[in-house]
Amino acid sequence: MSDNKAFLDHINEGYKTKGDFITMGAAMHNGETVTDAHVKVPLKTLNRHGLIAGATGTGKTKTLQVIAENLSEQGIPVLLMDIKGDLSGIAAASPGHPKIDERHEKIGIPFEAKGFPVEILSLSEQDGVRLRATVSEFGPVLLSRILDVTETQAGIISIIFKYCDDNKLPLLDLKDLKKVLQFSTQEGKKELEKDYGRISTASTGSILRKIVELEQQGADLFFGEKSFEVEDLCRVDENGRGIINIIRLTDIQDRPKLFSTFMLSLLAEIYGTFPEQGDSGRPELIIFLDEAHLIFKQASNALMDQIESIVKLIRSKGVGLYFVTQNPTDVPDGVLGQLGLKVQHALRAFTAKDRKAIKLTAENYPISEYYDTKEILTSLGIGEALISALDEKGRPTPLAATMLRAPMSRMDVLTDNELKALLKKSKLTSKYNKEIDRESAYELLGEKIEKAEAAEAKAAAKKEREKLEKSKSSSRSRSRRTSTTEKAVIKVLTSATFIRGALGVLNKLLK
Numbered sequence: 001m002s003d004n005k006a007f008l009d010h011i012n013e014g015y016k017t018k019g020d021f022i023t024m025g026a027a028m029h030n031g032e033t034v035t036d037a038h039v040k041v042p043l044k045t046l047n048r049h050g051l052i053a054g055a056t057g058t059g060k061t062k063t064l065q066v067i068a069e070n071l072s073e074q075g076i077p078v079l080l081m082d083i084k085g086d087l088s089g090i091a092a093a094s095p096g097h098p099k100i101d102e103r104h105e106k107i108g109i110p111f112e113a114k115g116f117p118v119e120i121l122s123l124s125e126q127d128g129v130r131l132r133a134t135v136s137e138f139g140p141v142l143l144s145r146i147l148d149v150t151e152t153q154a155g156i157i158s159i160i161f162k163y164c165d166d167n168k169l170p171l172l173d174l175k176d177l178k179k180v181l182q183f184s185t186q187e188g189k190k191e192l193e194k195d196y197g198r199i200s201t202a203s204t205g206s207i208l209r210k211i212v213e214l215e216q217q218g219a220d221l222f223f224g225e226k227s228f229e230v231e232d233l234c235r236v237d238e239n240g241r242g243i244i245n246i247i248r249l250t251d252i253q254d255r256p257k258l259f260s261t262f263m264l265s266l267l268a269e270i271y272g273t274f275p276e277q278g279d280s281g282r283p284e285l286i287i288f289l290d291e292a293h294l295i296f297k298q299a300s301n302a303l304m305d306q307i308e309s310i311v312k313l314i315r316s317k318g319v320g321l322y323f324v325t326q327n328p329t330d331v332p333d334g335v336l337g338q339l340g341l342k343v344q345h346a347l348r349a350f351t352a353k354d355r356k357a358i359k360l361t362a363e364n365y366p367i368s369e370y371y372d373t374k375e376i377l378t379s380l381g382i383g384e385a386l387i388s389a390l391d392e393k394g395r396p397t398p399l400a401a402t403m404l405r406a407p408m409s410r411m412d413v414l415t416d417n418e419l420k421a422l423l424k425k426s427k428l429t430s431k432y433n434k435e436i437d438r439e440s441a442y443e444l445l446g447e448k449i450e451k452a453e454a455a456e457a458k459a460a461a462k463k464e465r466e467k468l469e470k471s472k473s474s475s476r477s478r479s480r481r482t483s484t485t486e487k488a489v490i491k492v493l494t495s496a497t498f499i500r501g502a503l504g505v506l507n508k509l510l511k
């Protein structure tokens, strides 16, 4: 018992906070939950990012749910990436269960059932507030990283952006970008060369192929207007509770490129928009990425560097990123090294590879006189996890095997009718769900090309007419030869520019 008392003191001392905090649960010792040994995370260090890891079915998503609810209750908005579609239940109250009561009794926190304010967002045609970004907002650097182009090609992308900027050609969607790229080596070749240098057809060809690849993953749905204003993620409801924004991404699992494109654009936009945060002691927004390995999968080195630096920088804007994944090794070292809160659920030791991963994971946790980390990693039960956080001074808290509290909301999805009712209540759908295709680079360049071609054709026709007049008057006797007018018409009809122009008109008519 005295050992337990010493343990209780050890936890209470290590998790003492002066400011506001959220409570994760109570620490466990010798397999027993020590009531009131509360494991608390100060709001002040929540922008220092985190990781929730563990084998399948050990409770990662419920931990995410618990943290999200407690943040909402503190007035902090949350953004959840719902890859598996199992998070909408946050909007409804938990039906409760004797096992949940038992859990909470052990922890020493009364259980309360309630739902939370939720906004449903979507990247594709699923119901919910549509999330979009324009190509201009995305910017040349990020776009080059996502497309994984060479340095020379990245230079061309920058020129294209500059040209569009200088000529007031809005780059809204991928259609615009492709049009300007084509223009730069065809009709606009001379114009661009004069001001910006040579652009090779081989390079634009490679860039175009990469864009098509991105489109095949459905990126054309994401690029365009109306672009989402990230401030809309930071709302609170009429009772001062933070809105929990859930992005439904169930249809995106097999499209990692689209997912990382979207994530990076969102983070870059947040970084660019949010003001630098002083020492307010609380985060502005907390983002959870369930199934986080998806953004790191297939990411090029350049993209990885970009992710690492955004993770580092975004902290100063009061934004915390939480990665949820099965194995901590899914997250690259450069990101892993920056994470303040670590919630490690049980790992399974089936194979030699598993045992190696467990050893590696254990080495990443602070040493504790109360636990054999390696051993405990395989013996944790469902809804239990090893936790290490940062205290208000930024020092690591003592390692605590924790019995986590249960979510106050439903641990299941909303029914179709509940979801419909929730979507109906949304204040953002009317703002974002209109299809807009305003005049942009595609149309403006199309017009410019058409005008130039019409002028060219007119001039050519005039020249031929004059020639004809001349030849008519000089020699009317040579009538057996093919008429020059005929020749001129054939020439105009077969000239590359004319065909392109005619096809352009056809395309327009067919639309």
Ligand SMILES: Nc1ncnc2c1ncn2[C@@H]1O[C@H](COP(=O)(O)OP(=O)(O)OP(=O)(O)O)[C@@H](O)[C@H]1O
Pocket: 054, 055, 056, 057, 058, 059, 060, 061, 062, 063, 066, 326, 382, 383, 384, 404, 405, 406, 407, 411
């Ligand atoms: N904190 C908790 N309180 C009560 N029950 C829990 C808790 N955590 C997990 N559980 C139980 O364990 C089940 C599995 O949890 P969860 O869905 O969070 O696992 P997961 O690690 O996200 O799994 P996967 O890797 O398959 O996504 C839940 O449906 C719930 O019954």
Ligand SMILES: [Mg+2]
Pocket: 060, 061, 062
């Ligand atoms: Mg899960």
